[in-house]
Amino acid sequence: MADKQPHLNGAFYGPAVPPPAKTYHRHGRGRGCACCLFTTFLKLLIGIVVVVGVAVLILWLIFRPNKLKFDVNGAELTRFNVSGNQLHYNLALNLTIRNPNKRIGVYYDVIEASPFYKDQRLNTQWLPAFYQGHKTTTVLSPHFDGQQVVLLAGEKLAEFNGETLAGVFDVDVKFRLRLRLKVGAVRIGNFRPKVNCELNVPLKSNANSSPFFQTTRCDFDF
Structure with a gap:
């Protein structure tokens, strides 16, 4: 019986095999999220700084602190x-302290007073805390009495001898403060300004010196 199947003279080709699906790997996805969070935080921080700066500027324009x-x-x-x-x-x-502001009161929480002679501290005194209202003047009377080891040699000794002869001594009195401001009913800040008073003080018992002391404006460094 004759074979009814035809002879295959060439290669047999089966059904087409689909190509494998391509996989894409996204590199640095976690790092991208971190950068996004950092950028958002930075924008938020800049926004807060701008808002606070504008608020401070508005308050300054309203109250004009002196x-x-x-x-x-x-x-x-x-x-x-x-x-x-x-x-x-x-x-x-x-000592007189003047608050020239119309709308700002001042709380003097800490007042540290120290006299210096030739850059050497003689004593330290803490004055009582107080509140100072608008456009008011307060009088304080610090008193320093005692003795202190000082090093006077060379130029400093020559200056001391010259001041002793003239009967007038150069004494610096420095104040370190801690302040709060009262604006309306709100208390703000924790400020630490420094005050330096460079004084030429006559010795009362010296007949050669002038008995009068000239009023001296102190340097206020906020």
Whole structure:
């Protein structure tokens, strides 16, 4: 019986096999999310800074704060002599503080007062805290009495001898403050300004010196 199937003279080709699906790998996806979060945080931070800056500018334009004024109207030096390496001193001051602001009150939470002679601290005194209202003046009377080891040699010793002869001594009195401001019913800030008073104080017991002390405006560094 004859074979009814035809002879295959060539290669047999089956059904077409589909190509494998291509996979894409996205590199750095986690890092991209982190950058996105950082950018969002940075924009938010810049927005907060801008809002706060605008608010501060508006408050400044409304209230126009002025610097506090510190003046030493009187100074009495009844003792200022060196024995060995000990400086004996007795210094009394009359200090006025003026708040020139119309809408801002000031809380003086800390007032640290220290006299210095030739860049050497003599004493430290803490004055009582108080509140100062609008456009008011407060008078303080710090008194420094005691003795302190001082190093006077070379140029400093020559200056001391010259001041002793003239009967007038260069004494710096420095104040370190901690303040809060009252705007309406709101208390703001924790400010730490410094005040430096460069004084020429006559020795009261010296006949050669002038008995008068000239009022001195202190340097206020906010």
